[in-house]
Amino acid sequence: MVRRRINIVSNLDWVIIGIYLSLIIIGWLNIYSAEFNESGKSVFDLSQRYGKQLLWIMAALVISIIIIIIDSRFYQYFASLLYGLVIIPLILVLVLGTEIHGSRSWFVFGNFHFQPSEFAKCVTGLALARYLCLPNIKLQNFRHLLLSLAIIVFPGILIMLQPDTGSTLVYASLIIVLYREGLPAIYVIVGIILTLLFLFTLIFDKLYIIIALIILVFIFYFFIEKRKRFFFTGITVFIITGGLIWLISLILSLNISIYFMIMLTLVITGIIYSILSYRYKLKYIMLVFVFLIGSVTFTFSVDYVVHNVLKEHQQKRINVLLGLDSDPLGSGYNINQSKIAIGSGGMLGKGYLRGTQTKFNFVPEQSTDFIFCTIGEEWGFAGGAFVVILFVSLLLRILYLAEQQRTRFSRIYGYSVFSILLFHFLVNIGMTIGLFPVIGIPLPFISYGGSSLWGFTILLFIFLRLNASRTEFL
Amino acid sequence: MKNQFENRKFVVGGLLILFALVLLVKLFSLQIIKTSYRLSADNNVLRYVPQFPARGLIFDRNGELIVYNEAAYDLMVVPSQLSAFDTTDLCNLLSMDKTSLETKIQEAKDYSTFIPSPLLKQISSITYARLQEKLFRLPGFYVQTRTLRKYSRDISSHILGYVGEVSDKVINEDPYYKLGDYIGISGIEKSYEKVLRGKKGVNIFLVDVHNRIKGPYQNGRHDELPVVGSNLTATFDADLQAYGEKLMENKTGSIVALEPSSGEVLAMISAPSYKPSLLIGRIRSLNYLNLLQDTLKPLFNRALMASYPPGSTFKTINGLIGLQEKVLFPRSEYYCDLGYYARGIYVGCHNHYSPLDLTRAVQNSCNAYFCNVFRNILDSRQYSDIHESFESWRNHLLSFGFGQTISLDFPNELKGFIPKSSYYDRYYGKTGWSSLTLISLAIGQGELGITPLQMANMTAVIANRGYYFSPHIAKNIDGLEEDQEKTELKHFTSIDSINFTAIIEGMDLAVNGAPGTGSTARIARIDSITVCGKTGTAENPHGEDHSLFLAFAPKDNPKIAIVVVVENGGFGSTYAAPIASLMIEKYLKGSVNRKWIEDYILKTDLIHGQKEN
Numbered sequence A: 001m002v003r004r005r006i007n008i009v010s011n012l013d014w015v016i017i018g019i020y021l022s023l024i025i026i027g028w029l030n031i032y033s034a035e036f037n038e039s040g041k042s043v044f045d046l047s048q049r050y051g052k053q054l055l056w057i058m059a060a061l062v063i064s065i066i067i068i069i070i071d072s073r074f075y076q077y078f079a080s081l082l083y084g085l086v087i088i089p090l091i092l093v094l095v096l097g098t099e100i101h102g103s104r105s106w107f108v109f110g111n112f113h114f115q116p117s118e119f120a121k122c123v124t125g126l127a128l129a130r131y132l133c134l135p136n137i138k139l140q141n142f143r144h145l146l147l148s149l150a151i152i153v154f155p156g157i158l159i160m161l162q163p164d165t166g167s168t169l170v171y172a173s174l175i176i177v178l179y180r181e182g183l184p185a186i187y188v189i190v191g192i193i194l195t196l197l198f199l200f201t202l203i204f205d206k207l208y209i210i211i212a213l214i215i216l217v218f219i220f221y222f223f224i225e226k227r228k229r230f231f232f233t234g235i236t237v238f239i240i241t242g243g244l245i246w247l248i249s250l251i252l253s254l255n256i257s258i259y260f261m262i263m264l265t266l267v268i269t270g271i272i273y274s275i276l277s278y279r280y281k282l283k284y285i286m287l288v289f290v291f292l293i294g295s296v297t298f299t300f301s302v303d304y305v306v307h308n309v310l311k312e313h314q315q316k317r318i319n320v321l322l323g324l325d326s327d328p329l330g331s332g333y334n335i336n337q338s339k340i341a342i343g344s345g346g347m348l349g350k351g352y353l354r355g356t357q358t359k360f361n362f363v364p365e366q367s368t369d370f371i372f373c374t375i376g377e378e379w380g381f382a383g384g385a386f387v388v389i390l391f392v393s394l395l396l397r398i399l400y401l402a403e404q405q406r407t408r409f410s411r412i413y414g415y416s417v418f419s420i421l422l423f424h425f426l427v428n429i430g431m432t433i434g435l436f437p438v439i440g441i442p443l444p445f446i447s448y449g450g451s452s453l454w455g456f457t458i459l460l461f462i463f464l465r466l467n468a469s470r471t472e473f474l
Numbered sequence B: 001m002k003n004q005f006e007n008r009k010f011v012v013g014g015l016l017i018l019f020a021l022v023l024l025v026k027l028f029s030l031q032i033i034k035t036s037y038r039l040s041a042d043n044n045v046l047r048y049v050p051q052f053p054a055r056g057l058i059f060d061r062n063g064e065l066i067v068y069n070e071a072a073y074d075l076m077v078v079p080s081q082l083s084a085f086d087t088t089d090l091c092n093l094l095s096m097d098k099t100s101l102e103t104k105i106q107e108a109k110d111y112s113t114f115i116p117s118p119l120l121k122q123i124s125s126i127t128y129a130r131l132q133e134k135l136f137r138l139p140g141f142y143v144q145t146r147t148l149r150k151y152s153r154d155i156s157s158h159i160l161g162y163v164g165e166v167s168d169k170v171i172n173e174d175p176y177y178k179l180g181d182y183i184g185i186s187g188i189e190k191s192y193e194k195v196l197r198g199k200k201g202v203n204i205f206l207v208d209v210h211n212r213i214k215g216p217y218q219n220g221r222h223d224e225l226p227v228v229g230s231n232l233t234a235t236f237d238a239d240l241q242a243y244g245e246k247l248m249e250n251k252t253g254s255i256v257a258l259e260p261s262s263g264e265v266l267a268m269i270s271a272p273s274y275k276p277s278l279l280i281g282r283i284r285s286l287n288y289l290n291l292l293q294d295t296l297k298p299l300f301n302r303a304l305m306a307s308y309p310p311g312s313t314f315k316t317i318n319g320l321i322g323l324q325e326k327v328l329f330p331r332s333e334y335y336c337d338l339g340y341y342a343r344g345i346y347v348g349c350h351n352h353y354s355p356l357d358l359t360r361a362v363q364n365s366c367n368a369y370f371c372n373v374f375r376n377i378l379d380s381r382q383y384s385d386i387h388e389s390f391e392s393w394r395n396h397l398l399s400f401g402f403g404q405t406i407s408l409d410f411p412n413e414l415k416g417f418i419p420k421s422s423y424y425d426r427y428y429g430k431t432g433w434s435s436l437t438l439i440s441l442a443i444g445q446g447e448l449g450i451t452p453l454q455m456a457n458m459t460a461v462i463a464n465r466g467y468y469f470s471p472h473i474a475k476n477i478d479g480l481e482e483d484q485e486k487t488e489l490k491h492f493t494s495i496d497s498i499n500f501t502a503i504i505e506g507m508d509l510a511v512n513g514a515p516g517t518g519s520t521a522r523i524a525r526i527d528s529i530t531v532c533g534k535t536g537t538a539e540n541p542h543g544e545d546h547s548l549f550l551a552f553a554p555k556d557n558p559k560i561a562i563v564v565v566v567e568n569g570g571f572g573s574t575y576a577a578p579i580a581s582l583m584i585e586k587y588l589k590g591s592v593n594r595k596w597i598e599d600y601i602l603k604t605d606l607i608h609g610q611k612e613n
């Protein structure tokens, strides 16, 4: 046993541990700066966030040692159990949690806040790995794919109910894991198309999108269909049907919307085409048509959800980001403040503790979600780029090690760690510099908060532990 | 562990590098290329001064200005910029003592050391002028201008509502609001907060360590101009409203007047009331507390939030339902021998000619007649049992808007109460009740809760012969298309138009019948205007009964539907009918000729226990 433990220490990946420690130190220094004020006494002052964060860091180190000591097989064998154990507090928090800023995400014990969703990411990775490493599980099999998605989506839905949109979206990043494990490319392509359509629906009127889609489909059809005759028949049928419907509504002075007219035209054209394609064996036409109808339906649903389901402040944030709305003291205020703070940093920054914009409430949540503002303001582009490079190195190292794993379980878990950290890193920094909507997720290892620090520490160190035992079992 | 998908690691890694590059490029452009975000080195501080727009004005239906704004000055403090200053001097200037100044500053510190907090609100313009000269010696202090509500006529507080400081809860939910901002708390100010408030702007200034503004940051490139709030034209008539408030002085109760052809609220009075000017400025919190502790509850809007059994006014509804259900015909006659007797139950009636048909029964308000009608409805053979017939009766009531909120834009409207059959099951058991058990519903007593607004709406339904428009208080908002879909939607009741004739004739006779024919509301008669009305008395277990009267006029093409409730006013004809009649005369003729009735009402004091007359 003694020999094995020594082995493990030398087998640990010290590159990752080095980056981990650097990020934590950078984080604490900047939390200190963001929260620094004249009333704080010492760095151990537990009434201040930097004092508390020191405590969380100590605890995180203890947690990481415990994780390293535990046998690596534990994580694989108990993955499902751990998954179940973390789901329970996710349900309980909906009932017993305390509402803060409109979300029921926290258990509050006196001065201590605990956020169960921060731990759910890690066990979801474990459970996903556990399921996908079973023999004969293939993502090309639709049932298996659905089950894998269910493992991912279930905690996501529970977190959505809190509601915590940011943490929910993190689960979408696990698509990367599925992609690596053989998710058919068609899903990825459809996913990208839907994402683009989604964004366009938010920016442009749905009428333009539908017209653009129709034109696109016709152009596409023009190139794939060799017999041009059918192409021109198609256009003629479409125009005549559309014209007729328009005329009828005009003559009878029916008050129907233009969307309805377009949909009706599409459906009628579709029916005529189905007959044509059946008779002349036009291969692509149905596929193209299904794509068109699908896209149009999707556009309408997104439009409906955005205008009727999303809450006003969520709509606003999206609008501000897309430049459709400016509201300097509302949601745009946060982004503008954040950009002024980072932008004012220049090349080398204003110097440690010299920031003027990131102190106290100019930038909201300056020690949690917007900690990158402090880094950008006080350390300038040099500091910001350094943090970005640290994260990229960490992620590339995880990716490299994941590919080195001998068991499918370890590799999949490694990819889960990669995906989750990647999402947090890109979205958090992206939102502080105005590339992404403010969805309120922390920057791993750097943002203030015990739950998030411990969550990420557990996430990362389980992978380190699995990696250390790479050579142990064959 | 090689597998066919291994090459996908390059896609994943490539995407990571790509996205990271996007971040770096954006960061580079933000920090190095765009100079607009950069601040000069010597520790300059940006000060964000919100620019508050003037709140939208409110006019009455005739375009008379009712609510406007005046400037007010708040002294703000930024704790992080404070340095030693002459506290005594400042205390003298603001006429406040040293300890309260210190607590105020501490409170501001607790909120935020860098965000400005109000230290003293609404200082006078004289203090402001004197303060202005000394501000340069007071780093960390500055004065912010904003506006306060003013009222051209001190009326209609319950319609207008008031404006007050935003609560912590709202600040958490809506990022638009910051500590110390104002928000509409009730009435129109609340319902139309979003259009009235306009949109805050912000000026960003560079401020040096001596609290001197060195100029706009980046020449104001990041500033936002405030957008002035939209003006709102309300549906009420200020003269009618003021007159109604005067008539209701020294009484408890309410008046609601609607325009039947549009659902517009012409007047809404809840008495006792308060003056809207009491709830603005620094006097607000003290006055609010006094009003809150007043046992007569002047803050309580009875027109929307009090519910009463509708008493005899409800006979019109039971008559309509009887006709619609075909268990009653206009010519149906019933005898009345000073009341209604059936199996040990007795509902008394007054002395009048007998038998009566429907129109004369409404005119005379005969209890026995409507007990018969009500029992015929519930015992109708079309329904298998009492539950079914009761639910059918109830559905007719729901179509009148009872038991639900009906207005488009009044916050805090009460739903009222119309029992379900299950309600009686709970009390009497499934088979333990019959039409006789519920007989008090025949004459509008018992388990009914109807708000004055709902009664006025029911009057509008009768005036319109079968439908209503949702009552609303906003007529027009500048720069906004009126939501015509909602205001112009006709809500049809389940009663056919033809069935209203007999009831309306009865309401006409109740007011205009020849002397000695048993008309119950001859006091409401106005020469040259045909007023149709119905009296009512709501039984009050806690004291004197409530006096009710509903009416509309003129009979053809009605312009006003009105309901008056006078709490503890006894019979409907005693106070409610003359008040309604005066209101109708005022609205339709512009002035009141029947001075003796006016005097009689004005002299009546039902609150202080000295009944005149």
Ligand SMILES: [Zn+2]
Binding pocket: B336, B337, B338, B339, B349, B350, B352, B365, B366, B367, B368, B369
């Ligand atoms: Zn009678």
